[in-house]
Amino acid sequence: MATNHEPAAAGSTAPAVDPKDASTVILVRDGQSGELEVFLLRRVAGMAFAGGMTVFPGGGVDPSDEDANIGWSGPPVSWWARRFSTDAARAKALVCAAVRETFEECGVLLAGPTADSVVADTARYARARTRLEQRELSFGEFLESERLVLRTDLLRPWANWITPVGEGRRYDTRFFVAAAPDGQVADGATSEAEEVRWQTPAAAIAHWRDGASVLLPPTWTQLSRLAGFGTVAEVLAAEPDIPQILPTLVGEGKGLRVEFPDQEEYYAARPHPWSKRSGDV
Template structure:
């Protein structure tokens, strides 16, 4: 059992006697890059008014769009069936999760994990207008990649974890975590309405900021940053063996605060 060292306000359903909300499928991506002496991860500080995780520091990500399961997407790397095996889900959902990971990363950071079967994009500036069309849902990822003649590069992603929002919370997500290295030539930005600041930081520094009250981290982010801090570089992190199982924290209310308890870690 692990108990996180911080307590903070977490929304809890007023009536816990009823059934919990059904978790929505979601994907989040830890973008990594190497710096002198270690690895950095791209983090975003979510706008306080957001209905979920407002004010929290997170990795880029979001909910699955039903169009993310479009089987027409040109694909390079591990097949959806392999992702289904890793994440313990059906093949259609696995495809949607990988596509959502690529789409959300592009929408929220401008990093696009796509190219051809033998090369990866080095500059995404020409797709700025498309990025906004994806955000507004005017365009699907499948349609964008087909029109641009691009291939989704699933081989740039690695499965990392699977976290489920506690049953006591009113909004719940079944989120699969991915890791990826920032492609050479590309740049991550903060041009998203969902975050008021974004940037690169070493995991240990982000955790230190949280301990000092300078940022707020959800339990999955806290644990993941601890895990990332153990690696010397991004390649080592992506090469590390991962056993994916669903983890759902439990909440213990103490006055106006909530403690987070993690079983099985």
């Protein structure tokens, strides 16, 4: 994880803000046309972080995510720690946050009454979902009260991006992929989303290229990678390397530009009038 010893952005003398842990889940499904689709939401404009941007469900790790005493089905915490190059406590918190945030933001719950089952309909948990989002209820308390087991085997590790040094809000984000469970409906019933939709990765990129949405570099990169897969099964079978990617901010005119791996197509596709705020990743 990045530390406060990182250098500040070019031209800045302020110490770097320590990034907070976060988890993001890329929900995928096989669409009716037979093509791979991903679930995207447009965040409410004016939010402190990534307002108005089109993103995958996700958010910051809560302290209770690490402390949760829950049923766990799937790869052990030690496996997740190795894949994300971190310690066991943080790995557990990241996985719990991934499932919790996905449930809060779109109603999809990667859990079931047994180690080999998954909830078919999450409507009965609507009240608990609201309480989770408002931090009136911890995820561990919710799972325990409903006698549910966390299905970590439905998730796959995918990527790790850190917000550039120089931003006021920074996150060390682990990306996961997961297949949307049969019978569950991903929705936009959250205070953080203005719009949600399922799209093929190619269509989402075309939508962005036409100026109809704003994709931050990590989101664009994951969509570009997923465009190379045809089905959910292919995505879940992948075992990608997960390097830690830390973009940098560089001055460009009166604003700042985000530099990141394989960025040429991103900047060639359409102009990006980045300011310090819109450069958040």
